[in-house]
Amino acid sequence: MSQTALMSILLASPLIGFLINGFRRKHHSANVSGIIASVAVFISFVAAVLFWLELQGMAPESRSILVNYGSWMNVESLSINFGFLVDPLSSLMILIITGVGFLIHVFSIGYMHHDKNVAKYFAYLNFFIFNMLILVLGDSLVTLFVGWEGVGLASYLLIGFWFTDKEKASAGMKAFITNRIGDAAFLIGMFIFFVSFGTLNIQELNALAPTVAESTWLGVATLGTLFLFIGATGKSAQIPLYVWLPDAMAGPTPVSALIHAATMVTAGVYLIIRMNPVFLAAPNTMMVIAIIGVLTVVLAASIGITQNDIKKVLAYSTVSQLGYMFLACGVGAFTAAFFHLMTHAFFKALMFLGSGSVIHAMHEEQDIRKMGGLKKYLPWTHLTFMMGWLAILGTPGFSGFFSKDEILWMSWHSPLGHWSLWALGALGATMTAFYMTRLMALTFWGKSRVPKEIHPHESSPIMLFPLVVLAILSVVGGYVGIPHVIGAILPGHPENILAGWLGNIVKPIPGITEADAAMEWTLMGVSVGLATISAFIAYTLYVNKQEAVQSFTNKIKPVYELVYKKYLVDELYFGYIINPLVRLSENIWAYIDVRFIDRCTYWAGDLMKGGGSFVRSLQNGNLQSYAMYIGLGLVLTLTFVMMR
Amino acid sequence: MILSTLVFLPVLFALILALWPQKNMIRPMALVFSLIHFAVGLIVFQDFDTSTAQLQFVEKHMWIEKFGIQYFLAMDGISFWLVQLTTFLAPLIILASWNSISEKVRGFHICFFILQSAMLGSFLAFDAILFYVFWELSLIPMYFIVGIWGGSRRIYATLKFFIYTMAGSVLMLVAIIYMMYLTQQAFGQMSSNLLDFYKLSIPFIGSDFFSMQTLLFFAFALAFAIKVPLFPLHTWLPDAHVEAPTPGSVVLAGVMLKMGTFCYMRWVLPLFPEASEYWAWIFIMLGVIGIIYGALVAMVQPDIKKLVAYSSVSHMGYIIIGLFVMNHQGLQGGLYQMLNHGISTGALFILIGMIYERTHSREISQYGGLASVLPNFTIFFFIITLSSIAVPLTNGFVGEFLILLGVYKASPWAAGFAVTGVVLGAAYMLWMFKRVFYGEKGPLVADEKHPLIDLNVREFVILVPFVIMVFVMGIFPNHFLKYSEASIDYLVKNKSSYQLTIKGEQ
Amino acid sequence: MNFTVDMGDLLLTSPLIALFIASLIPLTIKVLKGNIEQKPIATLTQALLGIIAAAGLLVSFGGEGNTAFNSVLVFDGITLWTGLIALAAGAGALILMFENPATRGTQFSELIFLTLSSILGMLILISALDLLMIFIGLEMMSLSLYLMIGMSHEQRLSKESAFKYFVLGSFASAIFLFGISFIFGSSGQTNILQLLESTVQLAQGNQLFLFGIVLVTVGFCFKVSIAPFHAWTPDVYQGAPTPHTAFMATAVKVVSFAAFLRIIAMKPLVGSESLFDILQWLAVITMLVGNTAAILQNNLKRMLAYSSIAHSGYLLVGLLAAGISNNGSFAASGVIFYLFAYSLMTIGSFALVSMMEKTEDHSLDVDDLAGFAKRRPALALCFSIFMLSLAGMPPSIGFFSKFYLFNAAIGEGLIWLAVWGVLNSVISVYYYLRPIVVMYMREGDADVSHAGHFATAITIIVTAALTLLLGVVSGPLLALVEASLV
The missing domain is CATH 1.20.5 (Single alpha-helices involved in coiled-coils or other helix-helix interfaces)
Structure with a gap:
């Protein structure tokens, strides 16, 4: 099959799914609509796999497939094509999108079973997938921007899916407008690049940018990347534009899993990785990214500790985890950033779907104070959720461990890093362990606080299947990026597969030195140790001694309130x-x-x-x-x- | 002859309608006429040469010998799409007026066709006096349309519209006459031929406000600025829009405002190159202020139609800054945005008209939850909203992107401020959308006695072409841009020695 | 001096003679029939035939610049064109008189006699080449007018206005005559042809001559209602029966301007810059006074009266351009064309006013037009055309006449006057649009009589059609005027 045809199938399949469901939106059968939508995404997934195989078959240096559908906008020197580029980075990304996306579509069939507008829902989901693919594959910043705004639109529609509720409609609007602030900056970033380099093609920019490597604040690369980064803070919910994401939880839970955890919100990270040569040319921007990233980690994690809505906790957790990715980008560890993007996609999608399963079981109750002891009613959900919990905690052997550890190590080790970045990152990890354990404890463990009228029940197999698949991925997903120090002591000395795969995409950090293995071990030990202690404290507090928690929070009421109210941002x-x-x-x-x-x-x-x-x-x-x-x-x- | 046919066919239609005996045949006949007119407009596609900036389909006859006033119609890349837009909108407007104009149907259609004529004439005229005649003539039917078929404050609004616009254009008349004397000095024979005007080199002294070119420049620019309308000359627009009947609003927003921006490209920039460049900052500044100001004021409007009217101020601000940076992207984007605004704002007014016909209210606060009652209507409204806030792959994005890019090339600061319009635009449109379509059902929507009925076939037929255009123009902009490419290229490269020639001569 | 009257003189003056004879016919018949009115239609026909004959003779023998009676009368382009306009306007006014309640009736023959005499006076005025002759024409025209207005059936207002007109007119005539005496005293001439050669010099050097010229100018300013000599206009226009108002607003104004033009053509303005300056200011004030005052008027006739004052202001701009022009007859032809256009629109407008007058005492307000468009769509359209044309909207003749006039002004460097003029036309839009607003956009029952106004309706429609058509094809017409003025 020709590459063009394959690309057409990849892109058109969700679009056709969108149109079919869009035009038959009066039909109420979740099964039919869901199957149409899921099949559409699955076809894309197959196409993505085929692309991946094709890349596998190529020589590592020449792994790139460009499909150009012709010119889009052509004014004088400005020439923008409908060009789509598959390379090692985007091929992985589309695998994640279509793969995780497919699982979430399947989950939705069960989850949205009783909704009246289910066809519309699936239409929007397919529309999202289509735009996300465009975002990822677009070979110029403008084509990327098409997807960039497109996913924002899909997100707007899905957050406000239950639009008769004013709050939910407002949340959608807030998301769109906040994103628009970022998008405006994104536009400016594009203009800066166009005026300086005469092109908006990402490949060309990557090639041209290193020639202007600079250390000033007002240089082309610095300004341009800073503006792009502002765009990224909008889409990826970083300080100061993160405020929309917690509200976005108003949408159906699978939407949160797909858009607000696994895929769309990582677009900003993806953009930076995509343009890493340009960003590397602007060390000042890198510094800003790292600082914003790590601050977001700590801020969001601290809010996460106090939240009582299961989805809100996960939402702040997402913001916090995205902060790690930006921290990684900021210190130049783009592979690590992508690695964490991938593992996060698995375990966060898993936990969101798990929370969906819980909410489903609890009849739309989202307050974890009214849960507890669900373990016995929802064994499968509990088990899979626990895999996600272990992963995000950074439990050695689980996927989150490898990626988070790499980020923390690089934030110390990289010439662009700093010990304080590591320290804050580790603090974030400690807090993460605390609030996630709290979430587990309040939801699944301990005594049941479920109101009498609610009878929790385990979800249907169609919802459990995606949970199981994602749980497995959350466990094993980390093995594609085993760090060097660990690989050295393992039998067979496994390589870091991911680093190798992305080797031609990601520029090495200038001036990086040979890793000090002892130091790496030490830091790894410290962060894992801190997380373990913190998780243990949380476990004891929330399973057995909730009164203690209560009295403690009362003592520090002003502080607690401030954090609970999200610092009043x-x-x-x-x-x-x-x-x-x-x-x-x-x-x-x-x-x-x-x-x-x-x-x-x-x-x-x-x-x-x-x-x-x-x-x-x-x-x-x-x-x-x-x-x-x-x-x-x-x-x-x-x-x-x-x-x- | 094709251009004369295009311009005067509507007058013929108006005459036929005026004399036709059966009253109930007026609407169908008008619709058929407008379709014929549209079809005639399409003939131009066949012979239009996109590779040249020269004038095509030229018709030139002496009109008033003594003053060298000619009957001179011609088309080039700049006017091509605007003519198409005018004829494209006509059948849709007539369909949209099907119910909203229930009295004096004959009179309305006569006014409408004469207006078509005048607008097409001012797009195609290449003689200053001929142009001025069409330009002023266009006021009269619009005056009647707002004044007779408008809302409760229609008389106030229509007088304001008329006097504002006329106040701007009379100074232009003086300037035109003055330039005719300049041609007499330069070439021995007085002429109001635009091509002769282009050949003039009018003295310009930057520091002297009273230097000749500056004065002439402002005389023209003022006339067009009022029409556009440029901040702070915009206050006639919201009133006119709110009081105008739906078809009136559509023509006003869809085509008439474009006459102003179009004329900057046709008249101001090439005629007064030095002054345009020297004073561009004023227009860029006012354009940027207009973008932000229009958007902010739109945001707090209680009346949905007024909101869209102020959004026009904002959108027209984009066009102005695009034109005045005078580079390829800015001008192409500006021209493109003219078409976009015609499509999207035209459609918005039609949509608002449809809902007004159902509820007889435009108070945003009276609505709410419309989406669950009128799902099809909501979809169309949403798509047009997307076009209006320039989401990629809709037409609005192409225009806004090109304009902002062009502006950034010339003046990063202006682009920086203008780009806030991207955010504010989304804010006021989506906020309005939320209040009207989402949330609890408002008093008008929940009214049991008057259940709202979703779109009928006629309304579908009106809206579908708009939606098609939104996406076609968003996805295949090159097919549109290529028609103006040569003309704009010529304008950018030869702005100080702009001398159009007639295709086939020399 | 040896006065001989030859055939050429008689031929040249044949229009005057024809008119004179025609004016006597109805009266004679009445006397012969024992003081019993013949049918008004017959009277009208005789009068119109007389006018047509006069016009025909004027076209056949006049227009070549020949002088008659030892250079006392001249039949050049100005005479020809303004004469034709005056005759046409007179004919129009006669038609209105025929059907208006205030003028129809037992004394119609006398009225016709007075009207034709007035027109005769006008012809003398415009062909006069001697200041005294001008005075004679002026007085003949005016005296007939005073009587015409005074003999109306309408009781109070027209008598009052006739009186006002008479007193003030006499005052102005006195000023005029006084001026002539100064001119004669300082130059020893009253003949314009002879004055023509020396005016510039005399105006520069001779204070007495200048004094005379100023007085003559002021006399004309009164006649053409230039502010501040305009005050009689609104009262008289409103008070007089509408057909007479139409007559005054058109024919009288046209010929007064024509004679004014002759005076100006002697180039006193070139000689005296200060006279030129003061006239500029008078033009400015006149436009402003006319337009601003018209905004406030509810009475349609009064509004049209102020509008007529404003138009005098515009015309004065053209006259000034003509007064300093070296560019042949360009500006003068602009003035004449404007006079033509203005008469056309004004006759039409007054015809409509006349038509809507039910009784002789009825005074028509703008608000009375409410709903007129519904009752009489064609006439409403015509009236809209007049109003828009008066406001100077293209493509009507009103626009083109303004264009030519201001074109001439700009050509002579009077740019600021042109700017002022166009700005004033924006002000004027406000009150010209008001009747349209009322007719089309207000509900109401305009009181329209369907019977008895056939000829008036025809007049309205014809003038409206001409207002539209002659605008578009005005080029050749203007060329014709200009060619004949050389």
Whole structure:
């Protein structure tokens, strides 16, 4: 099969699925709609696998397939094609998207069974997959941007899927507009690159950028990448634009799993990895990314500790984990970033779907304070969720361990890193262990606090199947990237497969030195140890001694409240940006438009009328007056003419 | 003859309608006429040469010998799509007026066809006086359309519209006459031929506001700025839009505003190259202010139609800054955005008209939850909203992207400010969308006595072409851009020695 | 001096003679029939035939610049064109008189006599080549008018306005005559042909001559209602029966301007810059006064009166251009074309006003037009055309006449006057649009009589059609005027 045809199948399949379900959106059968949508994604998955196999068969240096559907926009020197590029990076990415996406579609069949608008739901999901593929495969920043905005749109639609609820509709809007702020910056970033390099093709930019390597703040590469990074903070929910993601949990849970955990939110990370030569040319940007990343890790994790909504906890956890990825990018460890992106896709999708299963079982109850002891009702869900828990904790041997450890190590070791980055990262890991264990404890373990009227039940096989597959991936997914130090002591000395696969994509960090194995072991031990202790404390506290927790939180109430209310960032944004802006708009409308500009118009009109009434007052019908005007006029005229 | 046919066919239609005996045949006849007109417009595709900036389909006859005033129609890449847009919208507008215009149907269609004529004439005229005649003529039918078939404050709105617009254009008339004397000085014979105007080199002294080129430049620019409308001359627009009947709003937003921006490309930039360049900052600044200001004010409008009207101010701001940076992307994007705005805002007004026909209210706060009652309507509204906020693969994106790119090339700061419009645009449109379509059912929507009925076949027929155009223009912009490519290229490269020639001569 | 009257003189003056004879016919018949009115239609026909005859004779023998009676009368382009306009306007006014309640009736023959005499005076005025002759024409025209207005059936207002008009008119005539005496005293001439050669010099050096010229100018300013000598206009226009108003607003204004043009053509403005300056200011004030005051008027006739003042302001701009022009007859032809256009629109507008007057005392307000468009769509359309044309909207003749006029002004460097003029036309839009708003956009029952206004309706439709058509094909017409003025 030709590459073009394969690409067409890959892209068109979800699009056709979208159209089919879109046009038959009045049908209510979840099975039919779901199967159509799932098959569409599965076909794409097969195509993605075929692409991957094809790349496998190529020489490592020449692994890239470009399919160009022709020109899109062509104005003078600006030339943008509908070009789609499959290379080791994007091939993995599309595998994740279609693979995890397919599982989530399958899960949705069960989860959305009772929803009236199920065809619409699946249409949106397919639409999302289509746009995500475009984002990942686009060979120029503009094509990428098509997908970039497209996934935002799909996200908007899916978050607001139950739009009759005002809160949910608002959440969708918030997501879109927040993303738009990032997108505006993204546009500026594109313009900077276009004006400086005359192209927006990613490959060309990657080739050209290193020539301008710079250390200033106002250089082309620095400014351009900074603006792109602002775009990335929008899409990937980093400080300061992360606020939309927790609200996005208003959407159906599988949506959260697919879009707000596994795929879309990683787009920002993907963008940076995609353009890593350009970012490497701008060390200042890298520094900013690392700092923002690690701050996000800590901030989100701390909020996660206090949240009571199962999905909110996971949402903040996602923000926090995305922070790790950015931290990795910021220190130049792009492979590690991608590695974590992948493992996170597995275990976070797993946990979201697991939470979906819990919510489903609890009849739409999301408050973990009303759960507890679900282990016995939901054995499969518990088991699979636990795999995810172990993975995110960084339990040695589970996938999260390898990727998170690599990030932490690189943040110390890389010439772009710093010990403080490591320290904050490790702190984040400790907090992660705490809140995830808390989540497990409150949900599945301990005594049941389930209200009497709810009878939790295990989900149907169609929902469990994806859980199991993702659980397996969460466990074994890490073995594609075994760190060197561990590989050295294992039998057979396995290589870091992922690093090898991405070797031609990811530029090495300039000035990196040989790793100090002892140091690496030490740091690994410290972070794992901290996480273990923290998880243990959380376990004891939340399974057995909840009163202690209660009294403790009461003691530090102000702090607790502040964290519980997410540091009041939303209130800050509303109070100091959005509401003033709305008030300002009302005022400029009232004062500038109505009271000033229109007034001026009326004033001009009144002036005319005033002149008219003056004339009219002279026009008194009195003959003598008229004669006087004539006489006066005559005298004035004569005076004027004769005196000059 | 094709251009004369295009321009005057509507007058003929108007005459036939005026004299036709049966009243109930007016609407169908008007529809058929507008389709014929559209078809005639399509003939141009066949012979249009995209490779040249020269004038095509030229018709030139002496009109008033003494002043060198000619009947001179011609088409080039700049006017090509605007003409198509005008004829494309006509049948849709007539269909949209099917129910909303229930009284004086004959009069309405006569006004509408005369308006078509005037608008096409001002796009195609290459003689200053001929152009001015069409330009001013277009006011009269619009004046009647708003004044007779409009809302409760229609008289206020239509007078404001008329006087505002006329106040701008009379100074242009003086400038035109002055330039005719300049041609007399330069070539011995007075002429109002635009090609002769192009040949003039009008003295320009940058620091002197009263230098001749600057004064002429502002006389023209003011006329067009009011039409566009450029901040702070925009206040007639919201009133006119709100009071106009649906078809009136559509023509106004769809085509009439374009006359202003189009004329910047046709008249101002090539005629006064130095002044345009020297004073470009004012227009870029006002354009940027317009983008932000329009968007902010749109955000807080309680009336949905007024919201869209202010959004026009914002969108037209983009076009202005695109034109005044005077590079390929800016101009192409500006021209493209003219078409986009015609399509998307035209469609928005039609949609608002449809919902107004059902509920007789445009208060946003009275709506809510419309999406569950009128799902098909919602889909169309949403697609057009996407076009309006420039989501990629819709037409709006291509225009906005090209404009912003072009502006960034010339003035990064302006682009930086203008880009906030991308965010604000999404904010006001989606906020409105949320309040109207999502959430609990509002009082109007939940009214049991008047259940709302989703789109009928006629309404589908109106909306589908818009949606098709939204995507076709978003996905295949090159097919549109190529028609104006040569003309814009010529404009950019020869802006200080802009001398169009007639195809086939020399 | 040896006065001989030869055949050429008689041929040249044959239009005047024809008109004179025609004016006597109805009256004679009435006397012969024992003071019993013949049918008004017959009277009208006789009068119209007389006018047509005069027009025919004027076209056949006039227009070549020949002088008659020892260079006292001249029949050049100005005479020809303004004469034709005046005759046509007179014919139009006669048709209105025929059907208007205030003028129809037992004294129709007398009215016709007075009207034709007035037109005769006009022809003398526009062909006069001697200042005294101008005075004679002026007085003949005016005296007939005073009587015409005074003898209306309408009781109060028309009498009052006739009186006002008479007193103020006499005042102005006195000023005019006074001016002539100064001119004669300082130059020893009253003949324009002879004055033509020395005016520039005299105006520069001779204070007495300048004094005379200013007085003459002021006299004309009164006649053409230039502010501040305009105050009689609104009262008289409103008070007089509508057909007479139409007559005054068109024919009288046209010929007054034509005679004014003759004075200006002597180039006193080239000689005296300060006179030129003050006239510029008068033009500015006139436009503003006319337009701003018109905004406030509810009475349709009064509004049209102020509009007529405003148009005098525009015309004065053209006149000034003509006064300093070295560019042949370009500006002058612009003025004449404007006069033509203005008369066309004004006759039409007044015809409609006349038509809507039910009784002789009825005074028509703008608001009375409410719903008119529904009742009489064709006439409403015509009236809209007049209004838009008066406002200067293309493609009507109103636009083109303004275009030619301001073109001439700009050509003479009077750019600021042109700018002022066009800005004023924007102001004027406000009140010209008001009747349209009322007719089309307000509900109401306009009181329209269907019977008895056939000829008036025809007049309205014909003038409306011409207003539209002659705009588009105005080029040749203007060329014709200009060619004949050389």
